[in-house]
Amino acid sequence: MDARETYKRVFQLLREHHDFFSRCIPLIASENVTSPAVREALISDFGHRYAEGWPGERVYAGCRYIDEVEIIAIELAKEIFRAEFVDVRPISGVCANLVMYTAFTEPGDRIMALSIPDGGHISMARKGLWGTAGAVHGLRVQYFEYDDENLNIDIDATIKKIRRLEGEGKHIKLYLLGASVFPFPHPVKEISEIAAEYGAKVAYDAAHVAGLIGAGLFQDPLREGADCVQMSTHKTLFGPQRGMILSWERYAERLKRALFPANVSNHHLHTLAGLAVALCEFKEFGRAYARQVVRNAKALGQALYERGFKVLGESLGFTESHVLLVDVVDTPLRNGFRVEKTLEKAGIIVNRNLLPYDVKKGRHYREPGGIRLGVSEVTRLGMKETEMEEIAEFMKRAVIDGENPENISREVEEFRKEYQHCHYCFERAVEAYRYIKLR
Numbered sequence: 001m002d003a004r005e006t007y008k009r010v011f012q013l014l015r016e017h018h019d020f021f022s023r024c025i026p027l028i029a030s031e032n033v034t035s036p037a038v039r040e041a042l043i044s045d046f047g048h049r050y051a052e053g054w055p056g057e058r059v060y061a062g063c064r065y066i067d068e069v070e071i072i073a074i075e076l077a078k079e080i081f082r083a084e085f086v087d088v089r090p091i092s093g094v095c096a097n098l099v100m101y102t103a104f105t106e107p108g109d110r111i112m113a114l115s116i117p118d119g120g121h122i123s124m125a126r127k128g129l130w131g132t133a134g135a136v137h138g139l140r141v142q143y144f145e146y147d148d149e150n151l152n153i154d155i156d157a158t159i160k161k162i163r164r165l166e167g168e169g170k171h172i173k174l175y176l177l178g179a180s181v182f183p184f185p186h187p188v189k190e191i192s193e194i195a196a197e198y199g200a201k202v203a204y205d206a207a208h209v210a211g212l213i214g215a216g217l218f219q220d221p222l223r224e225g226a227d228c229v230q231m232s233t234h235k236t237l238f239g240p241q242r243g244m245i246l247s248w249e250r251y252a253e254r255l256k257r258a259l260f261p262a263n264v265s266n267h268h269l270h271t272l273a274g275l276a277v278a279l280c281e282f283k284e285f286g287r288a289y290a291r292q293v294v295r296n297a298k299a300l301g302q303a304l305y306e307r308g309f310k311v312l313g314e315s316l317g318f319t320e321s322h323v324l325l326v327d328v329v330d331t332p333l334r335n336g337f338r339v340e341k342t343l344e345k346a347g348i349i350v351n352r353n354l355l356p357y358d359v360k361k362g363r364h365y366r367e368p369g370g371i372r373l374g375v376s377e378v379t380r381l382g383m384k385e386t387e388m389e390e391i392a393e394f395m396k397r398a399v400i401d402g403e404n405p406e407n408i409s410r411e412v413e414e415f416r417k418e419y420q421h422c423h424y425c426f427e428r429a430v431e432a433y434r435y436i437k438l439r
């Protein structure tokens, strides 16, 4: 490979990617777009530095400004989430979960979490699946019982299972609530009660719903009994790709140590600066944004349903969050893989997803029965309920009517032209997907 040519090629690919995303409808539930202000922080010199330890007690010199930014991020997060203790140093959601496992469990302990088909994340999974809990921290994982109809933990069946396991001497050390397909609030209160009975801890993975919780919507896991809340900062919360931990003062010391030195050395200071900026934006605009996210998700669910899609959770209003799960088995394309590929050709970016009953029906993650949709990013771009109807119509034409997706993509591009700026932020001089050149 010629170095100079390859160098040019990398920049060309970056530009094409920006252009591609400026023309598409982005509906990946775990994604969002940061403001131009956050992007400015991401290219600052903070990204070249180290600041191991806690602000004011660093292992490195040169941290005076970094410390102040980190303290700002901590204070903002404490306010937004009403948390006694916040650690903003996890570099991702998986990292935040690992820190929590390190603080509250020992290898060999048993935890309970959701299985992957029921919406659990790979960081909660068993060693046999290369899940982080099992493969990295040596935990044994039991599953919550799940109610396919209500898309939630079946609390009665779960309590029965817990009593049986405890009766057999199989103690559960930690309950890990939260999920990657998370349309309805989890029974944190009920799980916290039974956890207290058996002396167990309760953690809550808010990776997907952090932005809703910060806005006072969805649920309030700390007040409902959780000991620790871990999150990604870039899903419904519109920060840079990173993680965060919320907890109580009584667990502060062990969480700090479990983070540094146990799990994190460099804590990626440019994305920390971006997080501080995003939390300012969230404090000012987070409520309006999150309310619109939930309205848009419900509107998209309804619009798809009316056009013949089998959107799950119909009797419950489809969702209380940003996410929808759609069973595509009865569409002409028959599985989530083919729907994902066809929609991509039409300029609509979604991901295929296992449905809770897929494994029982012999389907697997490569060709699952569903797709998962999220509306965080389109909401950040300023779309409202009427735009959700237009998106549903594009999807129907591509998936149900079998129209040529390339033709649809041209209309999608036209539709997108009006939504090129980031909303819910202080400054929007630059478009959301503008490629910024410094060379």
Ligand SMILES: *Cc1c(COP(=O)(O)O)cnc(C)c1O
Pocket (backbone or CB within 6 Å): 030, 092, 093, 094, 095, 097, 120, 121, 123, 178, 179, 180, 205, 207, 208, 231, 232, 233, 242, 243
């Ligand atoms: C996305 C996600 C994570 C992982 O977060 P990263 O920031 O990608 O490491 C953890 N838990 C859940 C439930 C998630 O959905």
